[in-house]
Amino acid sequence: MKYVYVTVPAVLLSVLAACSNTYQQPVGGTTPVVPSSVQSTAGSAYILSIFAESPGKLRPDDILELGTSIFVVYQDNNVNPDGTLAAGVTSAQALVIEYDLNGNVLHTFDVPGHPDGIVALNATTIWVSSNEDANPLISSINTTTNVVTTLTSDVATLPHGGGLDDMKVIGETVFVSASNPTLTTTPVPNLAPYSTDASGSTAVYGVSTKPAVYSLTVNPDGKTFHVTPVLYSSTPATLLPGATAITLNMTDPDSSAIDPQGDLVTVSQQDSEIVYLQNPTTPNPTVSVLPLTLYGNPWPVDDIRWSPNTTGAFMLLSDNPAGLVYRILAATGFTPGTVYAAGQGTLLTVNTTTGAMTPIYVGMNNPHGLIFATD
Secondary structure, X not given: XXXXXXOOOHHHHHHHHHOOEOOOOOOOOOOOOOOOOOEEOOOOOEEEEEEEEOOOOOEEEEEEEEOOEEEEEEEOOOEOOOOOEOOOOOOOOEEEEEEEOOOOEEEEEEEOOOEEEEEEEEOOEEEEEEOOOOOOEEEEEEOOOOEEEEEEEOOOOOOOOOEEEEEEEEOOEEEEEEEOOOOEOOOOOXXXXXXXXXXXXXXXXXXXXXXXXXXXXXXXXXXXXXXXXXXXXXXXXXXXXXXXXXEOOOOOEEEEEEOOOOOEEEEEOOOOEEEEEEOOOOOOOEEEXXXXXXXXXXXXXXXXXXXXXXXXXXXXXXXXXXXXXXXXXXXXXXXXXXXXXXXXXXXXXXXXXXXXXXXXXXXXXXEEEEEEEEO
16 A cells, blocks of 8 residues: 545535534543544435544554454554564554454454455454565464464565555455555556556556466465465556556555455555456456546545445444544445445545545545444
């Protein structure tokens, strides 16, 4: 994940200024209220409250529901995204915290490095990826014994040159984003137009010819893992909407999701696009790219989710620098198949035909992980 800052369009600033204060819920004790900067742009259609607050100065990131528990990754900002300690720091400790559905702490797990992605491998095993820029680690958490086992890569440097980010399981395959790839400004051959071309610019962040998504397996030694490229950047793809032939260029593979069709969807964050990998477990998956915009401008997002066809669903959203995990309800229930994304201080709905997004909350700090859970 790269921290991307964009100029906020004047129309969004006017929307923010016109909003009334969002719903605030003092719960009692030391539980915080929703910051006054967080504003609803959807009237009373949604209700936002606090699910959990970070311990100390840790920062929440990805979130997972497993059974009747919610697991939240908490980063220690004293650890850099490549797993090294910040200057002048001698020790740091990131956590995964298990909560019940009401936000009560059930268990705390120490995990190494700078954790980010989290996925349930099965009913009793969770994998957490650490160090998205380099030196990747996988922490395997046994939720029955509460034992954490750290797995290291079987090669010193992964083929794309960076680290690992979000993970998803489809069938029996674990897919993982190849984050922070090595980029070039002089690709040979030059396969423009690229998926990141916009407003007359050509690959403004550079070009990646490296793997963008891997499959990940544990080696027989039980101590190391191996990654196999599933999707390369610089592969032919279809630009949506329509069917324009372009070359995929994912300069920032980040979070991922599984859409209602069972396809893998990966966010290329700084490129303001999502990439669909249809039939990802087959030898030749179909690749398509949808640029994301807010009021006609490219708008980076961190995470994306489809609302489930389930009664009693609620949304959980981590606001990383704010140290808060929000709980969001739809006043009349979430409409199945509605797409939501989070990024750049906003929570938005996404038109997956056009890529146009509409904010429903603004004024957050920097929202990251987004999931739907059920009571």
